[in-house]
Amino acid sequence: MLYKQIQTNKRKTMLLLSFFTLIVVGVGWAIGYLVNNDSLTGIIIALVILAFYLPITYLSATSQVLSMSGAKEVTREEYPQLYAVVEELCIASRLPMPKIYVINDPSPNAFATGLKPEKGVVAFTTGLLETLNREELAGVAAHELAHIRNYDIRLMTICIALVGVIAILADFGTRMMFGRRRGNQKSHPALLIIALVFVILLPFVSRFVHLAVSRNREYLADATAVEFTRNPTGLINALEKISADPRDVKKAKSATAAMYIDRPTGRKSKKRSSWFATHPPMENRIERLQNM
């Protein structure tokens, strides 16, 4: 079951990549059509941007996330218990020992990054380390290691990069449309409308898909964490404590918000579930864990 999960995840990555590429091509076509009455140029420009933007984001993602969040690598001497807990779970999950980072922030939260297990990084806020006991900390660490083992970070990084490309293209497209008068009397009105809808709607579609995938990954990581610890109680208590804290993680950005164990920003607002939420509602996660 263990290896099958990784397989399906890798397949989903490919599927998602093709789906997003199609969207990129669609937006490219729409822009080319709207601006120049020439669909091919738009598609080519879109693919060229994709070919540059995607690998750059992909390769720099880990270091960017870490520097953006203000996380610092810590030693075993500074945090012996944290090291011990992560080491234990690495045995249970047969993962190489990740690097351990700590974020100086009172809001309890954690995230993992690293495109493959050998380059894994787990980061915890000081608030989390102070609030949770050993058992709960193990639950959170297991959740983060689950993201690493399931290759979720690779999936999410590609998602973020693709959403970025589509946003850039759509932005570019709308500017061009309003910036210059079009002389394309020959274009078909139906196609014109379709193209317009594409440019306006596809950025939302891509963002929606990205967040839906992200929410799904959280459930899966919770389940995998229990597979490692064989003890849902620790994670349940941890999630309850984390969701009870109304403080935001100060250095969390909307681009990185999906990576945390619970949403790090906008925590004071009541609205917890929506189509554009980065995380599923905490009650649902806890309920699923209780049913395991």
Place this chain on the structure above:
Amino acid sequence: MIHVGLIIGIAVIAILVIYAIVTYNSLIKFRNWIQEAWSQIDVQLKRRHDLIPNLVNTVKGYATHEKETLEKVIQARSQLVSGSAQDRIDADNEIQQTLKSIFALAESYPDLKANQNFLSLQEELTSTENKVAYSRQLYNKTVAEYNIKRETFPTIILANMMNFKRQEQLEIPEAEREVPTVEF
């Protein structure tokens, strides 16, 4: 027409050979994983064996009346590094119970509870115990996956031909099923 037959024949043989290689390699992979999982347990049991004298020495100074408990730990300790796999696991279970009572003991000796050395030993022993538990879990999971693979058709034909034996899981006493939770 001879050519077609020949090509099909070669293709069938090639597929069979590739299948045999893939199966053999994956069985070997599992066998190594089982070995690796056991050596993990081994490392942790040794670590426990080495830590116990330090703990006993630290506790001795504070709790002189608890000689019996301490002696029990020392006795079970030597079993950790000798005997069969199951013997050593059993010794570890016994030690786990006694260690729990030693840690509980600290509650009635405030000086001991405040002793930095004792605290870090407690954390280390707790972690080692968890590591034993997780390695055991991994060991059993790997053995189960290996056995399932070995005994399902058609792998079983190859496995029997190449003498891949069934592996046994480590047994855990009923009361020990749950991972111990230690509050600080």
